[in-house]
Amino acid sequence: MTRPSDTRDRLLSAALDRIWTSSYGSVSVDDICTAAGVKKGSFYHFFPSKEELAVAACEEHWQRDLQPILDRVFHPDRAPLERLEAWCDAIYQEQKARFQASGHVPGCPFASIGSEMGTQNERLRRKVEDLLERGLFQIERTLRDAQKDGSLTVANPAAKARALHALALGLMVHAKVANDPEVLRGLREQVLEALPAPQRV
Amino acid sequence: MTRPSDTRDRLLSAALDRIWTSSYGSVSVDDICTAAGVKKGSFYHFFPSKEELAVAACEEHWQRDLQPILDRVFHPDRAPLERLEAWCDAIYQEQKARFQASGHVPGCPFASIGSEMGTQNERLRRKVEDLLERGLFQIERTLRDAQKDGSLTVANPAAKARALHALALGLMVHAKVANDPEVLRGLREQVLEALPAPQRV
16 A cells, blocks of 8 residues: 555655656646656645645755755865865756756756746745755855855855856756756856955955 | 738737746747737737747847847947946846836746746757857857957856856846845846956966
8 A cells, every 4th residue: 555655755756857857837737646656636635736736846855855965065074165166066967967867958946947937926936935045045154164264255145155056057047958968067167266266355 | 900010020029028927838829819919810820839939039039129238238339347237237127127017027038938948849949049149149259358458368258158147147047036136236246256357367
């Protein structure tokens, strides 16, 4: 017998996978149920709507897939600039692996959902905003740590964190639109160049 | 009597407006025909599909709306760094005006379509790639002009142009997801800080 938590997990994984590899609008509850091997009646036992499933799938992706990577990448035992380099490398490696597996660069799933649905669905927009803020927080903390150990002097760590995060998101859009993960090979160098040199401030 | 070119223009304008303010997937041919005040039979006289209309609407937006702005912003009579500042200001002003008119920050229409459809529709992906390349070209030429007049020394103008363009696209995603055009107020400063200081190279 399938445990309820298995059914819920399968729906979350199928939703993330289908939305990430195509788009929110192109995927129906039927598609997700088929991909998950779950009957439609069961779907509505767990989620009132596709929107609620997508919100839960984004949260699950953060906690299950991203948090462990980010804990490693942004580990305080690493020097701050090494954390930023590891973050850029992790983005490049993930997009490249997904391209090799599927033939498509999928971009950032949160940014893709936000770009598609941001003007249309407040629930999804707010969820994506929350998730992007968590990414920003990691980068801002890294910049503040760099400030403390003297490796950088950043006039406005919040604004610089946003710029570095935006650079990564924008370059993921470029890579998706060119369908070429090698576009992201330059991310690390561009992030480092966007940092103030200590002597400039 | 409505001239055929009027009908086609109305379809192009309605398609751009509807897709930009919502998304490609959420807009049907019926929606576009209703918004344009055009009968569905006439639609297929001009365009074989929604996809072809969207491709033509993107090209029309570039030529009709963006090219005149870019000709002014990137005019060779301006100093190169002033061109980049004017480009950032134009992005901020446009997103702010659209927010004030509609209550939503719409982001870049090309990047939104590319983020939504990039893995699913080769025709749209290639069109968006073509349009983003045109934007990159303007920035790269500006960096090369800055190189020539000594205001910057850029080791790799193509890579730096891509990074500046990606920063702007990413910050437009942030602004859309936060539904706050003021996020883009920082674009100009971050673009300037991402440029190499002449003495650093």
